[in-house]
Amino acid sequence: MQEFTTDHISQQFNKELEALRQHFLTMGGVVENQVQDALQALLESNGELAEKVKAQDKIVNELDGLIDDECNRILAIRQPAASDLRMIVSISKAVGELERMGDEAKKVARMALSLIEEGESPRGYVEIDRIGQMVSRMVHDTLDAYARLDIEAAIKVAEKDRRVDQEYEASMRSLVTYMMEDPRSISRVMNVIWVLRSLERIADHARHTCQHLIFMVKGVNVRHVSASDLSNMITKKD
Amino acid sequence: MQEFTTDHISQQFNKELEALRQHFLTMGGVVENQVQDALQALLESNGELAEKVKAQDKIVNELDGLIDDECNRILAIRQPAASDLRMIVSISKAVGELERMGDEAKKVARMALSLIEEGESPRGYVEIDRIGQMVSRMVHDTLDAYARLDIEAAIKVAEKDRRVDQEYEASMRSLVTYMMEDPRSISRVMNVIWVLRSLERIADHARHTCQHLIFMVKGVNVRHVSASDLSNMITKKD
Numbered sequence: 001m002q003e004f005t006t007d008h009i010s011q012q013f014n015k016e017l018e019a020l021r022q023h024f025l026t027m028g029g030v031v032e033n034q035v036q037d038a039l040q041a042l043l044e045s046n047g048e049l050a051e052k053v054k055a056q057d058k059i060v061n062e063l064d065g066l067i068d069d070e071c072n073r074i075l076a077i078r079q080p081a082a083s084d085l086r087m088i089v090s091i092s093k094a095v096g097e098l099e100r101m102g103d104e105a106k107k108v109a110r111m112a113l114s115l116i117e118e119g120e121s122p123r124g125y126v127e128i129d130r131i132g133q134m135v136s137r138m139v140h141d142t143l144d145a146y147a148r149l150d151i152e153a154a155i156k157v158a159e160k161d162r163r164v165d166q167e168y169e170a171s172m173r174s175l176v177t178y179m180m181e182d183p184r185s186i187s188r189v190m191n192v193i194w195v196l197r198s199l200e201r202i203a204d205h206a207r208h209t210c211q212h213l214i215f216m217v218k219g220v221n222v223r224h225v226s227a228s229d230l231s232n233m234i235t236k237k238d
Numbered sequence: 239m240q241e242f243t244t245d246h247i248s249q250q251f252n253k254e255l256e257a258l259r260q261h262f263l264t265m266g267g268v269v270e271n272q273v274q275d276a277l278q279a280l281l282e283s284n285g286e287l288a289e290k291v292k293a294q295d296k297i298v299n300e301l302d303g304l305i306d307d308e309c310n311r312i313l314a315i316r317q318p319a320a321s322d323l324r325m326i327v328s329i330s331k332a333v334g335e336l337e338r339m340g341d342e343a344k345k346v347a348r349m350a351l352s353l354i355e356e357g358e359s360p361r362g363y364v365e366i367d368r369i370g371q372m373v374s375r376m377v378h379d380t381l382d383a384y385a386r387l388d389i390e391a392a393i394k395v396a397e398k399d400r401r402v403d404q405e406y407e408a409s410m411r412s413l414v415t416y417m418m419e420d421p422r423s424i425s426r427v428m429n430v431i432w433v434l435r436s437l438e439r440i441a442d443h444a445r446h447t448c449q450h451l452i453f454m455v456k457g458v459n460v461r462h463v464s465a466s467d468l469s470n471m472i473t474k475k476d
Contacts (some may be wrong), residue, residue, distance in 0.1 A: 040250050061461075061462040064461065064462070065459055065461065065462060067305070068459055068461070069459060072323075072327065073322055075327065076319060077324055079317040079319070081314060081317070084312070085310075085314055086310075089309075089313065089330070092331075093330075093334065096331065096334075099461075119367040140281070144405070146454070176424060176425055178430055179417070179421070179424050180421050180422070181422075182427070186414060186417050186421075186424075187414055187418070190414055197435070221303055221307060223299075223337075224299040224302070225300065225305070226305060
């Protein structure tokens with residue numbers, strides 16, 4: 001985002017935009033950790049780590065409120081134009097996506113605690129591990145793309161979401177079959193299903209965050225462009 | 239929203255804000271119908287109606303793109319301040335909530351088609367009907383609150399979300415128990431579970447939309463205020 005903040009007459013305005021950018025990336029870092037920690041807590045039956053993820057929700061909410069206020073104040077006082085305006089609109093929306101990723105991570109942590117208490121599910125951990133790694137990576141790459149204003153990286157994240165959806169659908173089918181074979185496991189397997197659902201959601205939010213980044217850098221709305229068309233569309237616009 | 243659009247020197251600016259407001263309410267109307275039709279399609283095994291809900295997704299996406307572009311253009315050209323600025327920021331975010339409500343309605347329609355094809359689920363329709371009616375009403379009341387800038391109505395919607403969550407949790411427990419008793423029904427009951435999950439999401443989006451309205455009218459961020467504290471907080475601010 002560096003290049004968005006260098007050409008202002010007002011030094012103070014520069015500082016405000018830089019602070020906004022820093023707060024956004026800080027919040028992103030907290031959410032990224034929440035996602036990773038929630039997965040680790042679940043896969044290693046670590047209740048303490050799950051509680052830590054839940055507690056971090058407060059920090060995420062505070063940062064969400066702070067960033068939202070900053071965006072509104074800058075809009076009102078600075079009346080920004082062009083790329084500054086797009087940056088603020090983009091961050092103002094992307095911060096809502098981060099906040100919801102954090103909510104889903106908290107749900108995963110809650111399911112980890114249920115699975116520790118009720119007893120581990122006999123199936124689904126391999127799927128959680130595989131999809132969890134893909135989704136963690138997507139969150140990481142999304143923030144990286146924001147930090148470097150990297151459109152190509154953002155497009156790659158959007159494309160990956162389709163892979164996550166496919167893996168999610170396949171896992172869901174196999175877990176439903178498993179529940180039919182072993183009905184005593186239903187309650188525990190359902191916890192795994194909710195975790196996979198949350199991971200699939202986090203991937204969706206990562207894709208939306210990348211769409212907001214593409215709007216910020218390119219000024220085009222790609223919210224209803226399919227991942228496969230995205231690359232062509234952006235290249236054409238160059 | 240009328241009072242937000244009366245005091246401008248520029249007649250053209252008035253017209254733009256009024257057009258924005260109309261498009262937002264139009265989109266809301268389409269989404270409200272989608273939710274109601276998806277529920278009716280499911281409860282009456284009406285495949286044609288379910289297909290109609292799916293087809294309307296295109297209209298919702300077009301309106302979403304249109305409104306988003308309008309918001310960005312007004313921000314860039316008019317550099318609005320105070321209540322105008324809050325109205326545009328609020329609608330710009332609320333439109334994203336509407337769009338996701340429409341997505342969830344589409345998922346309900348898809349599940350209706352699965353249930354028609356696979357055979358009805360032996361359980362869960364009473365719950366879908368009850369929660370569906372609550373959620374439909376929330377969507378209706380949300381749009382009504384926006385049309386009349388009615389903060390009290392918005393707070394009531396936010397409070398209702400808690401009721402939906404409670405009903406959802408109770409239904410989920412009873413459906414999991416049912417699946418254990420009749421494992422042959424698992425695949426069909428899972429379709430009902432996904433429907434309830436989508437309804438619960440729609441209620442969340444309605445609550446968020448109302449939070450955006452409260453920000454628009456009152457200028458306070460209530461995204462992390464619990465429903466029970468909301469009423470006190472808003473009254474105190476008066």
